[in-house]
Amino acid sequence: MNTFKELVKSRRSIRSYLGRRIDPEKLELCAEAALYSPSACNSQPWKFIIVNDNSAKEKMRSSVFSGLYNMNSFASNAAAYIVLISKKTKLPASIAGYLMRTDFRQIDLGIACSNIVLQAEDLGIGSCILGWFDQRAARRILNIPRLVNIDLIIALGYTDQGPSSERRLKDRDETVSYDRY
Numbered sequence: 001m002n003t004f005k006e007l008v009k010s011r012r013s014i015r016s017y018l019g020r021r022i023d024p025e026k027l028e029l030c031a032e033a034a035l036y037s038p039s040a041c042n043s044q045p046w047k048f049i050i051v052n053d054n055s056a057k058e059k060m061r062s063s064v065f066s067g068l069y070n071m072n073s074f075a076s077n078a079a080a081y082i083v084l085i086s087k088k089t090k091l092p093a094s095i096a097g098y099l100m101r102t103d104f105r106q107i108d109l110g111i112a113c114s115n116i117v118l119q120a121e122d123l124g125i126g127s128c129i130l131g132w133f134d135q136r137a138a139r140r141i142l143n144i145p146r147l148v149n150i151d152l153i154i155a156l157g158y159t160d161q162g163p164s165s166e167r168r169l170k171d172r173d174e175t176v177s178y179d180r181y
């Protein structure tokens with residue numbers, strides 16, 4: 001079994017997928033990992049859409065990652081997707097967020113996103129978080145109302161290849177300090 005440290009370090013963005021399907025139970029585990037995430041005031045300001053139906057996936061493949069969004073065309077080969085949508089947060093979280101100049105909803109979504117990709121990694125499933133995709137096409141395919149914004153899409157799939165690039169971390173002095181800025 002992986003330690004948490006090993007799990008965190010082994011997760012990389014995977015951009016090449018095998019055709020193998022992902023068991024629905026495993027996708028459900030990924031969603032569950034998201035649902036157990038912490039959120040400001042326990043607002044749980046989210047909705048996760050698991051896209052695993054062949055016809056929906058086919059429609060996503062042909063329109064959501066093409067044209068202007070072609071740099072993510074690799075995602076067309078993913079076995080499944082999880083679409084992350086942020087929803088209204090509780091009033092105290094939204095007031096606190098305003099006063100702190102922090103959008104807690106986005107933070108909540110980011111934590112949930114991290115839980116999903118780590119759960120996927122633990123199940124041996126590769127993933128890539130996508131912030132660049134055809135928002136309107138995805139909304140149309142998934143019946144998402146016009147005013148609802150999709151924050152992220154996670155592409156998921158088994159792989160027999162490693163990540164496409166070396167991991168490059170910023171200098172540690174730049175990113176971590178003790179007891180002062």
Ligand SMILES: Cc1cc2nc3c(=O)[nH]c(=O)nc-3n(C[C@H](O)[C@H](O)[C@H](O)COP(=O)(O)O)c2cc1C
Pocket residue numbers: 011012013014015072128129130131132133152163167
């Ligand atoms: C909010 C967010 C948006 C991202 N959007 C994309 C994307 O549109 N396309 C892509 O290929 N990778 C995307 N990534 C993946 C990053 O490029 C990747 O996490 C980063 O380069 C670090 O590499 P690693 O995930 O392999 O550690 C995104 C990651 C995050 C967190």
